[in-house]
Amino acid sequence: MCVALTRVHAGAGGQAPQYAPAVRLHRLARRASRRSPRPVRGAPLRVIRAPALAALAALAAPAALAALAALATSALALAGCGSSSSSSSSSPVSTSSSSSSSSAAGAPSSSSSTTGSPSSASSTSAAATPAPAVAELPAAERPGLSQFPPAAARSLQQLGKLVNASLDLGAATGTFTPGTRRFAFALTNSAGRFVYAPTAVYIAATPSSPATGPYLAPADPMGVLAQYRSKQNAGPGGIQAIYAASLPMPRAGTYSVLSLTRTPKGLVGAPGEVAVAASSPIPDVGQRPPAIATDTAATVHGDTALLTTRLPPEQMASVSFNQVLGKRPIALLFSTPQLCISRICGPVTDVAVQLQQQFGSRVTFIHQEVYVDNQPSRGLRPQLTAFHLRTEPWLFAINRRGIIVARLEGAFGTTELRRALVAALR
Numbered sequence: 001m002c003v004a005l006t007r008v009h010a011g012a013g014g015q016a017p018q019y020a021p022a023v024r025l026h027r028l029a030r031r032a033s034r035r036s037p038r039p040v041r042g043a044p045l046r047v048i049r050a051p052a053l054a055a056l057a058a059l060a061a062p063a064a065l066a067a068l069a070a071l072a073t074s075a076l077a078l079a080g081c082g083s084s085s086s087s088s089s090s091s092p093v094s095t096s097s098s099s100s101s102s103s104a105a106g107a108p109s110s111s112s113s114t115t116g117s118p119s120s121a122s123s124t125s126a127a128a129t130p131a132p133a134v135a136e137l138p139a140a141e142r143p144g145l146s147q148f149p150p151a152a153a154r155s156l157q158q159l160g161k162l163v164n165a166s167l168d169l170g171a172a173t174g175t176f177t178p179g180t181r182r183f184a185f186a187l188t189n190s191a192g193r194f195v196y197a198p199t200a201v202y203i204a205a206t207p208s209s210p211a212t213g214p215y216l217a218p219a220d221p222m223g224v225l226a227q228y229r230s231k232q233n234a235g236p237g238g239i240q241a242i243y244a245a246s247l248p249m250p251r252a253g254t255y256s257v258l259s260l261t262r263t264p265k266g267l268v269g270a271p272g273e274v275a276v277a278a279s280s281p282i283p284d285v286g287q288r289p290p291a292i293a294t295d296t297a298a299t300v301h302g303d304t305a306l307l308t309t310r311l312p313p314e315q316m317a318s319v320s321f322n323q324v325l326g327k328r329p330i331a332l333l334f335s336t337p338q339l340c341i342s343r344i345c346g347p348v349t350d351v352a353v354q355l356q357q358q359f360g361s362r363v364t365f366i367h368q369e370v371y372v373d374n375q376p377s378r379g380l381r382p383q384l385t386a387f388h389l390r391t392e393p394w395l396f397a398i399n400r401r402g403i404i405v406a407r408l409e410g411a412f413g414t415t416e417l418r419r420a421l422v423a424a425l426r
Helices: 025-033 056-060 062-066 118-128 156-160 345-359 382-386 414-425
Strands: 045-049 074-079 168-171 179-188 199-204 212-216 219-221 241-249 253-263 266-276 330-334 364-368 394-398 404-409
Touching: 156 199, 156 253, 156 266, 168 266, 179 253, 179 266, 179 404, 199 241, 212 241, 219 414, 241 253, 241 266, 330 345, 330 414, 345 364, 345 414, 394 414, 404 414
Parallel strands: 330 364
Antiparallel strands: 045 074, 045 168, 168 179, 179 241, 199 212, 199 253, 219 241, 253 266, 330 394, 394 404
């Protein structure tokens, strides 16, 4: 059996790619926990669903490649509230799409409904969250090369013939430029239930060209201890972990990818295609970030609700970013736990809060909210525009010399953040 690839189109500046067809994250939450649908703004994390096991070999034909978008039955947003991308769905179900135009500060379009509290729905839907389709998270955290077939000059078409079922792949990262890049993603089955098992990724210029891999994609747990869990902690569909692999993307263009997951019933596959832009204005590893002035208690006149939407408030605004840049290691997090309708920002902010207890004496943690006065209709705060960000969450780890040493886009867990903090301390 084999797997068909779906196509991803690059967004402006290498950020927030567009997927054809697209259905927002609330589709997953609604399908998985039967909660009421909520509007979701654009996001880089999408699930790319292929039709059940279409013939991958047929994709080598130009006509099939031209029809690639039509083969996908849905795409599902998982992270990165506030994308500038617009999306549409070819399925008959209605969806919320974000406009690339904005009323203020170049922000993504929003409505007053985004100021509602997703946490209230989270508490009621938590009990209804379905169990994972494959629950082998400890093994998923430690995949081994011996569990996956070598590429051995085979194409993705040929590798796709090794699988006996297909999954949906939701990419948590949407900003790619040439180099070795973090490709983070989630895996779900056709019923929207998450899959956690040893996973690796293969990449190729086209489905029919020789692939490289396997590149191990260990699952990174997103759970935290109870004392660090906020009211906005419930992730979409009850997500427990995010996969991430480092993939070679030597030049701008599109690359086909295929994840293989080793389950008790054999290999299952999830296909996709990644768009790599020639450049991006977003500060990258090895660069010095803009010396922005982040909000503190003084700048908001003691109004904690303007500093953070997290409930309860975290303590990550004691000093402005520009006051410590080049003097101390920094973990700079852009997120909005309460207004992030995709509900990834709450879990990743909680991950940062937990690790702050371990690293806080050596690393300055700074959390920057996203919208002016926490009102989406007023646009993005200037700190995000200075970093050229139109999605969130984003985490930048900066060493004491003022150089970015790690950059995490979208969803991440405790392992990746801990690795970034250790790099900042070197």
